[in-house]
Amino acid sequence: MTKAGERLLRSARNARAWARGEISEGFVVHVPARVNVKAVRRKLGLTQQEFAARFGFGYDALRDWESGRRQPERAARVLLTVIAYDPDVVRKALTRTKAA
Numbered sequence: 001m002t003k004a005g006e007r008l009l010r011s012a013r014n015a016r017a018w019a020r021g022e023i024s025e026g027f028v029v030h031v032p033a034r035v036n037v038k039a040v041r042r043k044l045g046l047t048q049q050e051f052a053a054r055f056g057f058g059y060d061a062l063r064d065w066e067s068g069r070r071q072p073e074r075a076a077r078v079l080l081t082v083i084a085y086d087p088d089v090v091r092k093a094l095t096r097t098k099a100a
Contacts, residue, residue: 035072035080037065044087055083056094 001009017023041051041062048066052059057076064070072080083090 031074031078032081033077035077035084037062037072037080040080040084041066043084054094055079055090 014023041048044051046054048062049059051057052062061070061072061076065072079090
């Protein structure tokens with residue numbers, strides 16, 4: 001096998017191990033400093049109340065984020081980033097009837 005092939009195979013194995021939770025070193029997570037909450041919500045065509053209810057945010061917090069009075073904390077920014085990327089996955093995960 002070529003060196004490039006070996007690197008690709010090693011990378012694929014590492015990615016699979018990371019996805020399974022078997023390793024955590026060597027991967028960097030980027031959490032944005034700011035999230036345009038209003039843009040994420042509007043992209044989904046939801047009102048503030050609908051968005052807050054669907055994804056588990058407090059309505060008052062959502063309103064403050066959108067008005068610029070407050071910024072979402074780190075964990076909320078992570079969730080908002082995932083919502084912007086794939087809202088259906090988040091909806092499915094949050095509507096499960098039993099905890100994992």
